[in-house]
Amino acid sequence: MYVYLPIALTSVSLWLVVGLGLLVGLLSGLFGVGGGFLMTPLLMMIGIPPTVAAATDANQIVAASASGTLAHWRLGNVDFKMGLLLLVGGFTGGALGVHVIKVLRATGGADFLIKMTYVIMLGVVGTFMFFESLNALKKQKAQASLSEAELAAMQKKKKAKASKKGMLSALPFQIHFEKSGVTHSAILPIGLGIFVGVLAAIMGVGGGFLMVPVMIYLLRMPMHVVVGTSLFQIMFTCVEVTFLQAYQNHTVDIVLAILLLAGSTIGAQIGTKLGKKLHGDQLKILLAIIVLGVTVKMILGLVLEPSLLLAHGGGH
Amino acid sequence: MTNLRRMILKYLFALSFVLALGMYASGQALAFTCKVTPGTIPISLGYHGTKVKITGEGLQAPDLVIQIHSPPGEEHLKYKGKAGGIFWMKLGTMTFENVPGVYLVYSTRDTHELLSPEKCAELSIGFDSLKKKARIKSNLKNLDREKWLAEFMKFKKEEHLYLEQSGVIRVDTASQTYELDIDWPFEAPPGEYDVEAIAIRDGQVVDKAKAMIKDQRVGIEELLSHMAFERPALYGIIAIVVAIIAGFGVGMIFKGGGAH
Numbered sequence: 001m002y003v004y005l006p007i008a009l010t011s012v013s014l015w016l017v018v019g020l021g022l023l024v025g026l027l028s029g030l031f032g033v034g035g036g037f038l039m040t041p042l043l044m045m046i047g048i049p050p051t052v053a054a055a056t057d058a059n060q061i062v063a064a065s066a067s068g069t070l071a072h073w074r075l076g077n078v079d080f081k082m083g084l085l086l087l088v089g090g091f092t093g094g095a096l097g098v099h100v101i102k103v104l105r106a107t108g109g110a111d112f113l114i115k116m117t118y119v120i121m122l123g124v125v126g127t128f129m130f131f132e133s134l135n136a137l138k139k140q141k142a143q144a145s146l147s148e149a150e151l152a153a154m155q156k157k158k159k160a161k162a163s164k165k166g167m168l169s170a171l172p173f174q175i176h177f178e179k180s181g182v183t184h185s186a187i188l189p190i191g192l193g194i195f196v197g198v199l200a201a202i203m204g205v206g207g208g209f210l211m212v213p214v215m216i217y218l219l220r221m222p223m224h225v226v227v228g229t230s231l232f233q234i235m236f237t238c239v240e241v242t243f244l245q246a247y248q249n250h251t252v253d254i255v256l257a258i259l260l261l262a263g264s265t266i267g268a269q270i271g272t273k274l275g276k277k278l279h280g281d282q283l284k285i286l287l288a289i290i291v292l293g294v295t296v297k298m299i300l301g302l303v304l305e306p307s308l309l310l311a312h313g314g315g316h
Numbered sequence: 317m318t319n320l321r322r323m324i325l326k327y328l329f330a331l332s333f334v335l336a337l338g339m340y341a342s343g344q345a346l347a348f349t350c351k352v353t354p355g356t357i358p359i360s361l362g363y364h365g366t367k368v369k370i371t372g373e374g375l376q377a378p379d380l381v382i383q384i385h386s387p388p389g390e391e392h393l394k395y396k397g398k399a400g401g402i403f404w405m406k407l408g409t410m411t412f413e414n415v416p417g418v419y420l421v422y423s424t425r426d427t428h429e430l431l432s433p434e435k436c437a438e439l440s441i442g443f444d445s446l447k448k449k450a451r452i453k454s455n456l457k458n459l460d461r462e463k464w465l466a467e468f469m470k471f472k473k474e475e476h477l478y479l480e481q482s483g484v485i486r487v488d489t490a491s492q493t494y495e496l497d498i499d500w501p502f503e504a505p506p507g508e509y510d511v512e513a514i515a516i517r518d519g520q521v522v523d524k525a526k527a528m529i530k531d532q533r534v535g536i537e538e539l540l541s542h543m544a545f546e547r548p549a550l551y552g553i554i555a556i557v558v559a560i561i562a563g564f565g566v567g568m569i570f571k572g573g574g575a576h
Binding site for chain 1: 359360361362363364365393394395396397402403404405406410464467468470471474502503505506533536537540541544545548549551552553554555556558559560562563564565566567568570
């Protein structure tokens with residue numbers, strides 16, 4: 001069964017597109033990422049023009065993240081306070097990033113910067129998450145064999161370490177985030193939001209795969225709250241991107257988006273439920289493997305000679 | 317009664333004149349024609365390309381070339397190359413001028429066997445003649461025209477928008493008719509396409525006939541496309557609202573499934 005896409009101007013298999021949506025929605029629910037870094041290349045592989053693939057992906061992520069946010073909100077996993085601050089930073093950073101790309105496109109070399117940022121960021125984030133989670137899993141096994149007294153001593157040490165936040169605690173506008181159980185200056189999430197926003201705009205993605213590690217490792221938020229909060233923030237970012245792409249570039253294909261979101265919204269729900277059954281570190285390792293897989297694929301694409309030396313404009 | 321007789325005689329005279337004219341015409345050669353069925357291809361929601369039949373009569377030659385093309389225009393593409401001698405990536409823009417977006421050529425035999433290269437170029441038949449007329453604009457230094465034109469053909473063939481096929485037209489010399497069945501590619505964008513049938517004998521063009529294929533969006537396809545370009549703000553808002561409703565809707569449904 002085929003469906004003709006009015007903006008992409010191509011015909012696609014209905015089940016294939018719904019299947020892609022389901023797969024990416026599953027990842028979205030599991031890890032709190034929008035899946036843009038996966039979906040856009042997959043759509044391009046099935047013949048969707050790059051500009052339409054990127055814009056429509058943002059549209060379907062609105063649905064997947066809305067579905068995921070609702071599911072996580074019900075589970076009490078959304079830190080709205082933190083999400084809003086990250087969002088303020090993300091919007092500012094996004095606008096800055098778009099401007100950087102505009103300047104670079106005028107001077108040339110934008111494509112090189114985009115590709116390199118992609119490979120380096122994905123590679124660094126993936127590798128770091130992989131080894132960090134692996135160490136955490138090893139520690140858990142070791143802890144299981146320790147006596148109660150030894151465990152209590154270790155936890156005491158950990159608490160003492162955590163209370164030493166140094167420079168960060170000296171920053172003004174300290175806020176306690178009840179849901180996440182952490183206290184930070186409002187400047188920190190806004191600043192990190194700007195950083196991720198700039199990178200996301202350069203790379204042309206929602207930035208979930210960057211925001212998740214930032215929340216885990218820099219904001220020290222618990223994994224279950226990270227996923228819900230990330231989805232909440234992604235939903236708003238993608239609403240903005242969808243509108244701008246539809247209004248300025250006419251590249252949002254609503255038929256393609258509906259097919260994708262039919263799969264992704266269901267996938268996100270299944271992913272959320274599946275996520276509850278998996279341990280936080282297992283989730284992180286899985287996400288790290290996927291991120292590293294995409295990095296390897298990108299490196300191969302950069303090094304091996306392509307079969308076609310001409311391509312449509314846009315995309316990654 | 318006399319009037320009635322006169323009227324009958326008049327009718328009989330007119331009838332015999334028409335019959336005589338018909339008999340004269342049948343003795344003469346039929347006009348060379350080209351007909352496309354369906355002439356208009358509706359692009360609806362379930363569209364995945366379609367079968368198109370091209371037929372004609374009055375063919376007084378053993379060979380035939382049928383070419384379908386959109387008007388010549390510009391194609392803006394990105395060219396890939398090695399950045400820093402290591403990484404393959406899009407390095408810049410390449411514009412191909414005076415090339416059709418869609419170009420499908422069908423013939424009874426290989427066009428090189430039917431016509432000389434000069435004749436092909438003169439009549440704009442085949443890929444070689446298209447290459448000769450195409451122009452390339454790019455910021456690429458030392459541009460290898462032949463290489464990039466070959467890449468362009470490869471790219472368009474990969475998209476199913478360029479095709480050269482021989483031995484596919486069925487010619488019946490006794491009835492002077494011909495028939496061609498083609499799979500119209502869904503990749504062809506909406507628009508009007510010229511269909512040209514060229515009758516060839518002994519390396520010379522003996523007759524030509526023309527027709528047209530119209531590829532147009534209908535129903536919801538037309539509505540959405542119109543809205544996306546004419547009312548983009550509304551289109552964007554609808555896209556967002558649909559996504560949010562779908563997301564929350566599925567979320568509500570799954571609530572019953574025991575999300576807690």
